[in-house]
Each structure stands twice: as C-alpha cells, then as structure tokens.
Amino acid sequence: MTIRIAPSILSADFARLGDEVRACEEAGADIIHFDVMDGRFVPNITIGPLLVEAVKRSTKLPIDCHLMIVEPDRYVEQFVKEGASMVSVHPEAGFHLQRTLTMIRKLGAQAGVVLNPATPIQVLDYVLDDIDYVLVMSVNPGFGGQSFIPSALQKIRDIRGLLDARGRKDIPIEVDGGVKAANAGDVVRAGAGILVAGSAVFQGNDYRATLGAIRESADKALSI
Numbered sequence: 001m002t003i004r005i006a007p008s009i010l011s012a013d014f015a016r017l018g019d020e021v022r023a024c025e026e027a028g029a030d031i032i033h034f035d036v037m038d039g040r041f042v043p044n045i046t047i048g049p050l051l052v053e054a055v056k057r058s059t060k061l062p063i064d065c066h067l068m069i070v071e072p073d074r075y076v077e078q079f080v081k082e083g084a085s086m087v088s089v090h091p092e093a094g095f096h097l098q099r100t101l102t103m104i105r106k107l108g109a110q111a112g113v114v115l116n117p118a119t120p121i122q123v124l125d126y127v128l129d130d131i132d133y134v135l136v137m138s139v140n141p142g143f144g145g146q147s148f149i150p151s152a153l154q155k156i157r158d159i160r161g162l163l164d165a166r167g168r169k170d171i172p173i174e175v176d177g178g179v180k181a182a183n184a185g186d187v188v189r190a191g192a193g194i195l196v197a198g199s200a201v202f203q204g205n206d207y208r209a210t211l212g213a214i215r216e217s218a219d220k221a222l223s224i
C-alpha cells in the first residue's frame with residue numbers, strides 16, 4: 001500500500017496561500033486537505049469555495065474538501081465546481097447522509113464520511129456502496145494544532161476490520177488531527193492510508209523534511 005500525505009492548509013500562511021500550496025506539492029505532498037468551517041457545526045470559521053478555485057490554480061494535486069458545515073448538501077456542488085476532487089461530510093451535519101454522498105459522486109468527486117471521535121463506526125454500515133474513503137477524526141474538529149486522541153487508533157483498526165470484512169479493502173482510511181512523524185507509524189499500522197497533517201507541516205520551514213519524516217515513519221511501520 002502506498003501511503004498518501006495530505007497537508008492541511010488550515011495552518012498555512014493565508015497571505016501566501018499559492019506559494020504554500022506550491023511548496024507542499026514540491027515537497028512531495030499527495031493531496032491538499034482543505035478545511036471548511038462554518039461557525040455552527042464547529043466553533044470556528046475558515047474558508048469557502050472561492051479559495052478552492054485559488055488553490056486549484058496553484059497545484060495539480062487533488063483537493064480534498066473536509067466540510068465541517070451544517071447542511072453540506074447546500075454547498076457540495078459549488079465546492080466540486082470550483083475544483084474539489086474529494087469531498088467529505090460529517091453524518092451529524094446533514095439530514096440525509098446517503099443522499100449527500102450520492103450527490104458528491106454524481107458531480108464527479110470522491111465521497112467520504114467523516115467520523116468525530118465519539119461517532120460510532122456503525123454509521124458506515126449501510127453507506128459502504130456510496131463512499132470512496134472514510135475520514136477518522138483524531139481530534140474534535142474545529143482547530144489545528146490539537147493533540148492526537150489515542151482512542152482513534154482502536155477506531156481505525158475497527159473500521160479497517162469492518163471494511164475488510166465487507167470486501168471493501170479498496171476503501172482507504174484517512175486520519176485527521178494531531179498527526180506527525182512521531183505517531184504516523186502507529187496510525188498506518190492501525191490501517192490508515194491517507195495522513196492529514198497541518199501544524200506538523202507548516203510550523204517548520206522545511207516542508208520536504210517534514211513530509212519525508214512522516215513518510216519514513218509510515219513506510220517503516222508497513223515494512224515490519
């Protein structure tokens with residue numbers, strides 16, 4: 001399995017967003033993770049579809065929109081039209097999860113379900129045919145720079161077990177929150193395939209070194 005790393009631009013310097021995104025691509029990132037917050041589903045407000053278009057102009061990498069907004073189905077089309085190729089939604093944020101996932105796919109993007117730390121994995125049971133990836137939150141969403149919640153490791157293992165048992169080894173698990181080189185190995189060993197890293201990447205100056213360290217610890221864990 002090839003591990004993909006997705007820098008979260010939430011911790012980037014927004015005054016130089018194009019340069020930051022280009023620097024991530026040059027440093028070896030696989031995906032750009034784009035955190036959308038509305039001040040209702042989470043206690044913070046960030047960025048919207050207009051910025052997806054700006055990021056799209058700065059990179060060829062896929063843009064992964066993590067929607068932390070209520071009633072996401074009202075905005076999904078706009079995000080895909082502006083350039084999102086992956087869109088994930090929280091089941092608690094809308095009324096009809098399956099409909100929203102179908103909508104995302106019909107628009108031509110990959111659809112993901114995001115599970116908060118306390119959200120049971122059973123929410124996935126009847127939407128396995130409607131998703132392309134699962135996003136496991138290892139912090140409560142809303143802010144960058146929080147600490148990884150250890151119970152997320154068991155949750156990743158449980159979801160990996162569920163997906164494999166249901167014949168969906170192809171569905172990757174993405175992990176978001178507090179991921180860095182020091183825990184990337186544990187996360188990958190538990191069954192994750194996509195690692196989101198915000199503060200770990202942007203707090204340093206050498207993005208290539210940070211992404212390399214995360215990848216090295218992930219690859220090492222896989223080879224054991």
Ligand code: DX5
Nearest residue numbers: 008141142145177178198199
């Ligand atoms: C949190 C966001 C994350 C955040 C991760 O609500 O969904 O994507 O940017 O940041 P770090 O890696 O700093 O925890």
Ligand code: ZN
Nearest residue numbers: 008035066176
């Ligand atoms: Zn996120």
